[in-house]
Amino acid sequence: MSSSADFGRRRILAITTIAVGGAGIAAATVPFIKSWNPSAKAKAASVPVEVNISKLEEGQLIKVMWRGRPVWVVRRPRAMLDALPLHDDLLRDPLSLEPQQPKYAQNPWRSIKPEIFVAVGICTHLGCSPTYQPDNFADHVEGIASGFFCPCHGSGFDMAGRVFQGVPAPLNLVVPPHQYLDDGRIVIGTHQETR
Numbered sequence: 001m002s003s004s005a006d007f008g009r010r011r012i013l014a015i016t017t018i019a020v021g022g023a024g025i026a027a028a029t030v031p032f033i034k035s036w037n038p039s040a041k042a043k044a045a046s047v048p049v050e051v052n053i054s055k056l057e058e059g060q061l062i063k064v065m066w067r068g069r070p071v072w073v074v075r076r077p078r079a080m081l082d083a084l085p086l087h088d089d090l091l092r093d094p095l096s097l098e099p100q101q102p103k104y105a106q107n108p109w110r111s112i113k114p115e116i117f118v119a120v121g122i123c124t125h126l127g128c129s130p131t132y133q134p135d136n137f138a139d140h141v142e143g144i145a146s147g148f149f150c151p152c153h154g155s156g157f158d159m160a161g162r163v164f165q166g167v168p169a170p171l172n173l174v175v176p177p178h179q180y181l182d183d184g185r186i187v188i189g190t191h192q193e194t195r
Contacts, residue, residue: 047189053116054184061132063121066188070121070129071176073186080146080159081114087144091162093172100124101175104192110160110175112192118178119161121148125169128152148173 049066051073056062058077063070085108088094096106104112111117121129130148133140137147140156141164148157153168161173179192 049188050181051186051188052184053186056116059134061134064188066176071188072117072119072121072132074117074132074159076115076117076159081109083145084108084158084160087158090141090144090164091158092165092170094162096162096172098171100172102177102191105175108160110162110172112178112180116186117160118175118186118188120174120176122174123150123152123155123169124163124171124173125150125153125155125167130155130157
């Protein structure tokens with residue numbers, strides 16, 4: 001009798017051990033599987049960002065964050081727009097042939113509407129953030145009144161985010177996908193519908 005009682009106890013212990021082990025494996029697997037999903041912070045960082053530009057004044061730059069990167073929105077006055085084609089011979093990629101912008105922004109202004117410029121505020125050299133210089137850019141490039149200057153290694157970009165020749169940055173600033181909801185609001189992170 002003792003051997004059948006021992007067999008019964010062993011069986012109960014084996015079943016209990018399997019059940020506890022299975023529960024432990026399941027408990028350890030759930031957090032592991034959940035870790036594959038992006039965090040709420042990561043999900044929030046990748047969603048499109050709506051920007052109110054209704055009160056953006058001429059020459060003013062506002063900065064928003066999209067995908068963890070600074071994005072600039074600048075309202076360029078007429079004088080800035082008129083100056084853009086006058087220095088094409090000083091630029092590395094004046095026609096924006098490199099794919100640093102969506103097709104709808106591959107134009108002389110690198111924007112949907114000429115007066116509103118949207119760009120990722122990160123230098124294409126080593127990832128520093130250039131400074132906006134609306135009035136004193138001529139200190140860096142003679143004869144150019146406005147632009148973006150990267151203090152890390154001296155790269156310069158015009159008011160369309162096009163890189164000047166002879167600087168470390170190899171490419172124009174990135175123009176992110178964006179679209180207009182109306183005259184006072186844009187969304188960064190979604191593409192403008194073409195008609």
